[in-house]
Amino acid sequence: MSTPLQHLVDTTEFLDTAAFERQLAEGESPVKLFKKTLRHSQEEIDKRFKAGEDIRQLVYGRASVIDQIITSAWNLFDWPSDNQASLIAVGGYGRGELHPHSDVDILLLFKDFVPADCEESISGFLTLLWDIQLEIGSSVRTIDECYNEAQDDITIATNLIESRPLTGNPDLHQEMYDRVTSEGAWTDKEFFVAKYKEQKARHEKTNNTEYNLEPNLKNSPGGLRDLQTIGWVAKRHFGATYIRDLVDHGFLTESELDTLNQGELYLWSVRYALHMISGRKEDRLLFDHQRALAEFFGYKDQQGALAVEQFMSKYYRVAMAMAEFNDMLLQYFDEAILKIEDQQTFITVNKRFRVHNGYLEATYDRVFEKHPFALLEVFVLLANHDDIKGVRASTIRLIRDNRHLIDDNFRNDLRNTSLFMELMKSPNGVSTELKRMNRYGILGRYLPEFGEIVGQMQHDLFHIYTVDAHTLKVIQKMRQFRHRDHMEQFPIAYRLVNQLPKIELLYIAGLYHDIGKGRGGDHSELGAVDAMAFCERHHLGRWDSHLVSWLVRNHLLMSMTAQRRDLSDPEVINTFAQQVQDNVHLDYLYVLTVADINATNHTLWNSWRATLLRQLYMETKRALRRGLENPGNKEDRIEQVQHEALMILKRSGIPETDVQEFWQTMGDDYFLREDAKNIAWHTQSILEHEPSDLPLVLIQKTSYRVYEGATEIFIYSKDINNLFAATVATLDQLSLSIQDARIIVTDDSKTLNTYTVLTEDNEPLSENPDYINSIRDRLIEELDDPEDYPDIIHRRIPRQMKLFAAPTTVNLSNDPNTQQTVMEVRSPDRPGLLARIGKIFSELDISVRKAKITSIGERVEDVFFLTDIDGEPISDPAVCIELQTRVCRELDQHINAQ
Numbered sequence: 001m002s003t004p005l006q007h008l009v010d011t012t013e014f015l016d017t018a019a020f021e022r023q024l025a026e027g028e029s030p031v032k033l034f035k036k037t038l039r040h041s042q043e044e045i046d047k048r049f050k051a052g053e054d055i056r057q058l059v060y061g062r063a064s065v066i067d068q069i070i071t072s073a074w075n076l077f078d079w080p081s082d083n084q085a086s087l088i089a090v091g092g093y094g095r096g097e098l099h100p101h102s103d104v105d106i107l108l109l110f111k112d113f114v115p116a117d118c119e120e121s122i123s124g125f126l127t128l129l130w131d132i133q134l135e136i137g138s139s140v141r142t143i144d145e146c147y148n149e150a151q152d153d154i155t156i157a158t159n160l161i162e163s164r165p166l167t168g169n170p171d172l173h174q175e176m177y178d179r180v181t182s183e184g185a186w187t188d189k190e191f192f193v194a195k196y197k198e199q200k201a202r203h204e205k206t207n208n209t210e211y212n213l214e215p216n217l218k219n220s221p222g223g224l225r226d227l228q229t230i231g232w233v234a235k236r237h238f239g240a241t242y243i244r245d246l247v248d249h250g251f252l253t254e255s256e257l258d259t260l261n262q263g264e265l266y267l268w269s270v271r272y273a274l275h276m277i278s279g280r281k282e283d284r285l286l287f288d289h290q291r292a293l294a295e296f297f298g299y300k301d302q303q304g305a306l307a308v309e310q311f312m313s314k315y316y317r318v319a320m321a322m323a324e325f326n327d328m329l330l331q332y333f334d335e336a337i338l339k340i341e342d343q344q345t346f347i348t349v350n351k352r353f354r355v356h357n358g359y360l361e362a363t364y365d366r367v368f369e370k371h372p373f374a375l376l377e378v379f380v381l382l383a384n385h386d387d388i389k390g391v392r393a394s395t396i397r398l399i400r401d402n403r404h405l406i407d408d409n410f411r412n413d414l415r416n417t418s419l420f421m422e423l424m425k426s427p428n429g430v431s432t433e434l435k436r437m438n439r440y441g442i443l444g445r446y447l448p449e450f451g452e453i454v455g456q457m458q459h460d461l462f463h464i465y466t467v468d469a470h471t472l473k474v475i476q477k478m479r480q481f482r483h484r485d486h487m488e489q490f491p492i493a494y495r496l497v498n499q500l501p502k503i504e505l506l507y508i509a510g511l512y513h514d515i516g517k518g519r520g521g522d523h524s525e526l527g528a529v530d531a532m533a534f535c536e537r538h539h540l541g542r543w544d545s546h547l548v549s550w551l552v553r554n555h556l557l558m559s560m561t562a563q564r565r566d567l568s569d570p571e572v573i574n575t576f577a578q579q580v581q582d583n584v585h586l587d588y589l590y591v592l593t594v595a596d597i598n599a600t601n602h603t604l605w606n607s608w609r610a611t612l613l614r615q616l617y618m619e620t621k622r623a624l625r626r627g628l629e630n631p632g633n634k635e636d637r638i639e640q641v642q643h644e645a646l647m648i649l650k651r652s653g654i655p656e657t658d659v660q661e662f663w664q665t666m667g668d669d670y671f672l673r674e675d676a677k678n679i680a681w682h683t684q685s686i687l688e689h690e691p692s693d694l695p696l697v698l699i700q701k702t703s704y705r706v707y708e709g710a711t712e713i714f715i716y717s718k719d720i721n722n723l724f725a726a727t728v729a730t731l732d733q734l735s736l737s738i739q740d741a742r743i744i745v746t747d748d749s750k751t752l753n754t755y756t757v758l759t760e761d762n763e764p765l766s767e768n769p770d771y772i773n774s775i776r777d778r779l780i781e782e783l784d785d786p787e788d789y790p791d792i793i794h795r796r797i798p799r800q801m802k803l804f805a806a807p808t809t810v811n812l813s814n815d816p817n818t819q820q821t822v823m824e825v826r827s828p829d830r831p832g833l834l835a836r837i838g839k840i841f842s843e844l845d846i847s848v849r850k851a852k853i854t855s856i857g858e859r860v861e862d863v864f865f866l867t868d869i870d871g872e873p874i875s876d877p878a879v880c881i882e883l884q885t886r887v888c889r890e891l892d893q894h895i896n897a898q
Contacts, residue, residue: 014045014064030076086165086167086169094162104135108139109142109173160176160177192334221319222323256325266314320455391436454466471511475510512530515552570637583621681714682714695784698715699772715779725835742755818865
């Protein structure tokens with residue numbers, strides 16, 4: 001890895017040094033000359049990079065050019081004549097590694113104090129470097145100050161360790177280096193512990209996975225910082241100048257060194273290209289750069305795999321390999337630095353393994369060669385002994401060296417299938433050990449179908465992890481549901497997961513639910529086939545096997561039903577109950593669904609979705625208890641809810657005759673879709689509403705039966721054509737996100753519209769009375785005259801949403817049961833989407849009778865029930881075509897225009 005650049009690069013390859021020095025001596029403006037030289041040299045380096053030259057030569061070459069520029073700039077100013085000053089390159093620049101827009105970190109080092117007559121030179125020197133547009137990071141310190149600040153800050157200490165003199169007195173650098181690397185500044189143990197904690201904190205910021213969909217090349221696990229951490233510790237403890245010195249110390253083999261070098265070269269190449277394409281210092285592989293990088297590196301779209309997905313899959317696999325090396329080497333360093341003086345303790349586990357100072361260790365080097373099943377046994381032992389801290393570094397290496405032994409014979413060996421099932425049944429450590437198996441390259445070899453999804457990107461905003469990382473997080477979530485501290489947030493999942501008859505079936509379903517992705521076709525069907533094959537190979541019974549396969553095939557059923565269908569409709573509940581058949585299937589499916597949503601994207605799970613799933617679960621339980629042959633009776637349900645609402649209204653002194661007279665104008669849908677509390681609330685408010693042309697607007701938190709955690713906005717008004725359009729436009733201007741719309745038109749041409757809303761961040765609204773009143777007042781003001789259509793506010797579309805702007809699709813069909821036209825819209829989400837659709841409805845004289853609003857990640861899947869101005873289904877083919885065309889055109893133009 002990192003090697004001092006002076007041993008590698010001849011600056012004249014990228015800079016005509018003689019011409020540069022001549023022009024400077026002839027009096028050419030330093031700023032103009034330096035800028036021109038930097039531009040020409042960078043153009044030459046970029047050209048060679050595009051031509052495929054060795055990335056090391058180019059990265060070190062740029063540092064060499066900067067050396068020449070900075071040294072020449074230093075020489076333009078007056079410095080102490082008694083060798084009391086030195087210019088030092090530190091940090092990445094000190095290692096001689098400079099990508100196109102890397103920071104150039106320098107230290108102006110003085111012996112004992114900074115002479116007063118140097119202040120003008122210091123200011124002029126640094127100003128010149130900024131004037132020529134170098135990204136300079138500078139510090140001015142004495143040797144004592146370097147020592148004191150290095151003691152207080154591990155980052156400063158690390159930067160100073162990575163240093164080299166550029167010009168001035170080199171002895172000052174050596175003295176400073178000796179001081180900051182002395183035991184008085186940081187002992188070897190303190191330095192190692194500090195760097196390890198620093199890495200752990202860095203990984204936590206990236207969710208402890210190298211598989212984020214927009215990973216950071218430097219800071220994510222398996223990134224450049226992990227490799228640099230190895231180098232820093234090696235340099236500090238072993239005095240290693242080159243990473244290959246670790247071979248001599250016995251920490252690396254030649255083949256491992258080659259893999260590390262290749263990994264670093266790959267990450268360097270991607271980072272160089274990223275800087276070049278973005279035109280700035282950028283270490284995040286943002287979506288808008290991933291496509292450009294895929295094209296730059298020559299990837300092409302293929303059936304089942306986009307170019308960007310192929311590129312990112314390569315990145316993830318390299319990052320995983322680098323993370324694996326980082327784990328192994330830091331474990332070795334821990335043994336060599338922290339544990340070197342500890343008393344060596346050994347606890348025998350069996351003939352193949354023992355616990356060595358808390359870590360599992362193979363008892364001899366050929367253990368996996370002689371007993372291949374031990375490649376799975378090691379993870380079973382770890383799961384069953386929660387006092388074992390991990391795998392000893394030497395055993396990690398043995399696992400790496402012998403994992404090629406996993407072949408078809410291995411996979412079909414009863415000992416191995418039994419061991420894997422023992423792991424899945426383990427009361428502890430299942431998700432931890434599956435992750436460890438994946439990190440060490442065992443899981444993808446034992447389950448080749450899983451190996452196909454390792455590093456597989458899902459190029460959308462719905463999933464924030466690769467398929468394998470998401471899959472393992474699903475199992476992790478399932479495990480977390482068992483713990484009491486998750487009982488409040490996931491009460492049903494907590495209860496169910498602790499009483500499922502065979503918990504391992506849930507884990508297997510989680511392991512296989514997305515395993516069919518990336519092959520083309522329905523991933524649920526493909527996964528169900530793979531899951532059945534797994535169950536047969538692992539000798540599960542027929543009923544268990546069919547349950548697992550059913551769960552994989554139907555893992556989206558519950559979430560799609562909850563989010564897209566009207567859960568107040570008994571027919572929807574009965575249809576879903578017929579699909580799940582019994583309570584066992586329902587219980588397993590509920591836990592799988594909740595785990596899947598939470599492991600997909602942490603922003604997707606909120607009280608809104610929780611209540612949708614809870615309502616579907618509880619209603620289905622009732623339907624199953626009643627019996628599938630006895631579906632719910634609509635008339636009985638209407639009678640019951642009216643009776644309960646009437647009891648509430650009587651307690652408030654509302655005359656029953658007034659209530660019954662008002663209810664006569666309402667259709668059955670209203671009493672099927674609302675609960676008794678809401679009906680009583682609406683009825684009393686409407687009856688007490690003084691005759692007025694102003695609409696009645698009520699706002700409250702949703703009831704338990706409907707959508708807990710959101711806010712309901714109820715509007716009672718005359719039925720005016722563009723009322724829906726005006727309402728959704730106003731709510732959009734108020735930055736409210738509409739989750740559901742329930743629209744009822746009465747027999748006397750009034751509308752009762754209920755909008756369930758959250759904030760634009762999918763959080764409940766503030767209960768501040770002034771805030772609630774401001775929303776009510778704004779709606780009354782705008783809806784007083786809906787013909788005065790509010791302008792659609794042009795809020796900025798988030799960067800990521802623009803990148804996933806799949807074309808809008810609109811499907812129209814007529815529902816003979818409701819005598820309404822059903823319009824399904826699938827489109828990228830963006831601010832103002834409903835307002836734009838509503839405007840189209842009003843301009844085409846289309847009335848909205850009901851709407852089901854569903855946002856899934858970066859896209860929406862909304863369903864509208866429509867009629868024409870006369871309350872009939874839209875039958876004119878020309879109007880249907882115009883409606884489809886305009887919705888598609890205007891939504892797509894809106895997102896593409898910004």
